[in-house]
Amino acid sequence: MGLHPETWLKVRENGLYCEPGDFFIDPSSPVDRAVVTHGHSDHARSGHRTLLSTAETAAIMAVRYGSDFAGTVQTLTYGEPLQISDVRVTLLPAGHILGSAQVLLDYGGSRVVISGDYKRRPDRTCIAFDPVPCDIFVTEATFGLPVFRHPPDHLEIARLLQSRDLFPDRCHLVGVYALGKCQRVMTLLRRAGYDRPVYLHGALLALTKLYAARGIDLGPFSVLAGLTPEQLKGEIVLCPPSALNDRWTRRLPDPVSAAASGWMRVRARARQKGAELPLVISDHADWDELLQTVEDVNAPEVWITHGREDGLLHALAKNGRHARALSLIGRDEDEEET
Amino acid sequence: MQHFANLLDALSFQPARNAKLRLIEAYLRTTPDPDRGYALAALTGSLDLPNAKPAVLRKLGTDQLDETLFSLSYDYVGDLAETLALIWQPTGRRNQPSPSLGEVVEKLEAATSNEVPALLTDWLDLLDPTGRWALLKLITGSLRVGVSARLAKTAAANFGAVALEDIEEIWHGLKPPYRELFSWLSGLGEKPDRLNLSFRPLMLAHPLDENELAQLKPEEFRAEWKWDGIRVQAVATGGERRLYSRAGEDISRAFPDIVDAMAFDGVLDGELLVAHPMEHEEVQIAPFNELQQRLNRKAITPRMLADWPAHVRLYDILIDGEADLRPLPFDMRRQHLEDWYRRESRPRFDLSPLLPFATWDELAAMRAGARAASIEGLMLKRADSPYLGGRIKGRWFKWKRDPLTVDAVLMYAQRGHGKRSSFYSDFTFGCWRDAGGEAARELVPVGKAYSGYTDEELQQLDRWVRNHTINRFGPVREVSPGLVVELAFDAVQQSNRHKSGVALRFPRIRRLRWDKPVQEADSLDTLLQLIPASKAS
Ligand SMILES: [Zn+2]
Ligand SMILES: [Zn+2]
Numbered sequence: 060m061g062l063h064p065e066t067w068l069k070v071r072e073n074g075l076y077c078e079p080g081d082f083f084i085d086p087s088s089p090v091d092r093a094v095v096t097h098g099h100s101d102h103a104r105s106g107h108r109t110l111l112s113t114a115e116t117a118a119i120m121a122v123r124y125g126s127d128f129a130g131t132v133q134t135l136t137y138g139e140p141l142q143i144s145d146v147r148v149t150l151l152p153a154g155h156i157l158g159s160a161q162v163l164l165d166y167g168g169s170r171v172v173i174s175g176d177y178k179r180r181p182d183r184t185c186i187a188f189d190p191v192p193c194d195i196f197v198t199e200a201t202f203g204l205p206v207f208r209h210p211p212d213h214l215e216i217a218r219l220l221q222s223r224d225l226f227p228d229r230c231h232l233v234g235v236y237a238l239g240k241c242q243r244v245m246t247l248l249r250r251a252g253y254d255r256p257v258y259l260h261g262a263l264l265a266l267t268k269l270y271a272a273r274g275i276d277l278g279p280f281s282v283l284a285g286l287t288p289e290q291l292k293g294e295i296v297l298c299p300p301s302a303l304n305d306r307w308t309r310r311l312p313d314p315v316s317a318a319a320s321g322w323m324r325v326r327a328r329a330r331q332k333g334a335e336l337p338l339v340i341s342d343h344a345d346w347d348e349l350l351q352t353v354e355d356v357n358a359p360e361v362w363i364t365h366g367r368e369d370g371l372l373h374a375l376a377k378n379g380r381h382a383r384a385l386s387l388i389g390r391d392e393d394e395e396e397t
Numbered sequence: 398m399q400h401f402a403n404l405l406d407a408l409s410f411q412p413a414r415n416a417k418l419r420l421i422e423a424y425l426r427t428t429p430d431p432d433r434g435y436a437l438a439a440l441t442g443s444l445d446l447p448n449a450k451p452a453v454l455r456k457l458g459t460d461q462l463d464e465t466l467f468s469l470s471y472d473y474v475g476d477l478a479e480t481l482a483l484i485w486q487p488t489g490r491r492n493q494p495s496p497s498l499g500e501v502v503e504k505l506e507a508a509t510s511n512e513v514p515a516l517l518t519d520w521l522d523l524l525d526p527t528g529r530w531a532l533l534k535l536i537t538g539s540l541r542v543g544v545s546a547r548l549a550k551t552a553a554a555n556f557g558a559v560a561l562e563d564i565e566e567i568w569h570g571l572k573p574p575y576r577e578l579f580s581w582l583s584g585l586g587e588k589p590d591r592l593n594l595s596f597r598p599l600m601l602a603h604p605l606d607e608n609e610l611a612q613l614k615p616e617e618f619r620a621e622w623k624w625d626g627i628r629v630q631a632v633a634t635g636g637e638r639r640l641y642s643r644a645g646e647d648i649s650r651a652f653p654d655i656v657d658a659m660a661f662d663g664v665l666d667g668e669l670l671v672a673h674p675m676e677h678e679e680v681q682i683a684p685f686n687e688l689q690q691r692l693n694r695k696a697i698t699p700r701m702l703a704d705w706p707a708h709v710r711l712y713d714i715l716i717d718g719e720a721d722l723r724p725l726p727f728d729m730r731r732q733h734l735e736d737w738y739r740r741e742s743r744p745r746f747d748l749s750p751l752l753p754f755a756t757w758d759e760l761a762a763m764r765a766g767a768r769a770a771s772i773e774g775l776m777l778k779r780a781d782s783p784y785l786g787g788r789i790k791g792r793w794f795k796w797k798r799d800p801l802t803v804d805a806v807l808m809y810a811q812r813g814h815g816k817r818s819s820f821y822s823d824f825t826f827g828c829w830r831d832a833g834g835e836a837a838r839e840l841v842p843v844g845k846a847y848s849g850y851t852d853e854e855l856q857q858l859d860r861w862v863r864n865h866t867i868n869r870f871g872p873v874r875e876v877s878p879g880l881v882v883e884l885a886f887d888a889v890q891q892s893n894r895h896k897s898g899v900a901l902r903f904p905r906i907r908r909l910r911w912d913k914p915v916q917e918a919d920s921l922d923t924l925l926q927l928i929p930a931s932k933a934s
Contacts, residue, residue, distance in 0.1 A: 206483035218403075225420070324483065324526075325474055327476070334410060335413075369469055373463075373469075
């Protein structure tokens, strides 16, 4: 390793800052120059003077914040390098949601990969995570405890469909994050052979249309407008998690409330959400994937941006790797989106 | 096991009763014997498996993970069984199916507690996280999925399209995995034998609201005394006999004298009492505390049988031989009961007499005049009502006697438990006893009470106790005589465990008499006069 990255990649109040390139990665408030890993609101804020991201992330931000979400926007395709001063910046697929990227920084003879949020499971809505050997791997640890081992997603979808068979007079209302989880659940339903239209809460429509326009096969979908409870019996309806117990649900026929999230693995958390049918479907790496990814990129040093870092720090130290927690603030671990 | 685990998982998140029923019913429909039977047993709390202690689970956990990761995980999850289920990593792929619920139950039933950890380890390897969670819940004896035994049986009834009562009726005669039950519910076999030794749900009474009385027609009701013993059901068939308490608990072993006398085929409903033989085959009913000498005893001695002979005073007949009489109206069952009683000599049994009356006033007068300790009040039963298990509205009423009262003096106070642990809430009261001459009177304790006051009164009592303490004995404070309360109670019994020689049944505070001077509290003689005559005492 050349120049140790801790001399040029620093934690500032706004987040991770690359000094020689004078830019932030996923800053939590408006800055002059930002590199954004993906469109989730705890990573992608509006109002930066210049912004660098994938074209998909830029399109997502335009849908969410309007076309003036940043001063100037530059986009990169995966693997296409860009020189910013002496720093070479490359975006790599992270497998988290559409357009999600890891940020690869080469400077002074050393190499840092900032993972952003990521997962290792196949997902039809985005390109799979690409592990790149590096000197320092900056990782998330949302599910950094050995209790989090996500089950195969098709089995979780099968539980949803079984429940639908058991309660044909009710509709199934699934709480999903608007960006990523919603569209992934739709592709999983299609893969399981479900061909009815998927009904959407209005708040999910714009991003779902964006996914469809980007060529992701979601099958038929529509909003509820004009449908009677009688017509919605036996149907699957998606809504943001916050709408699960909302007055909005009164238009639905005795809905079975389901929630799709990695947190559903722990019963107390699932009960807190009031879900009758918790589905363990996550867009983050689980415990085994976190450890496996560190092995794959074979980094001697690991920085942890956010999440349950205690367990991961302990396990990495036991495997003989240097690990430290950055404890970046402003990363929502379990709220609407992550 | 996996299938059952998925059921438990779904139930644990499902708050709605109907949806729970649907889930259980679907499980019973799609699961073969013996698994569905064991599942029903688990849900009704009828499985008796060796328990694995938390230490065993913790050991399995720290064998899997180092101490630090295990505690971080446990801290996060908050439940030991769930933590272990989630962190468990199967050792290699085993080319073996996961165990069925039947296999799990049967092997556990046969296992010693030393063998349990090895069995668990094998099964944990073969199950998914939900399966492991369910297995560990089963073995730690706490399913907690919000399903009562009654709900589970209702689901079984729905599955077989039969009435819940039909299942309740035969339930006590059945054993897991209930093959004959499911054979019947699936329409393949006969209903398991009707005349068996099982407990039949008792018909229960509602308390009478005296305001309702005006709407009820006296001619439609029959009245009898409500005897102060314990309600029992006597079941005998094919030489086998059972005596059940009102809750269906088998108490045959405690009452061999009654069981010996059950020379019949049928099911009878009555009140278990202690009764001393008199002339002409008459008996004298003893107060409740004599019956108490026969309850909850480990060993039954000949002496106990002689001193406190048990007796059943019959209220009703449910089944006589092959004939199920429950659908008949009360009047016809009563006729049948009287015929049955006359058919042969029935030592240790007699009939609870019907009380003729024409108007409610007449009946009220009888109730007011009843002072025998063995009588708790009156029962009113609709003449046309069939015998129905449970507490059905408008059929049977209990009309309890007004409580007895005495004015007593607060003597000692003790702190309560739980919510009340900061209050002096348990009180001992006394009455005056002559100690020779008018001037020499002393207070002797007659009973304890810790209910009947409002929250506000409790605060007043607490303050009064703190301000009038004259002595402390550990948690107990003695107070200066200064506060009179009106105590209500159901009966007075002779007692040699108390200095006063009396014990009150169900004493509770009725009123605080701040106004009354302590000298005017009642004397012990007042209570002694209320003790019913009894031979054995
Ligand atoms: Zn995030
Ligand atoms: Zn994210």
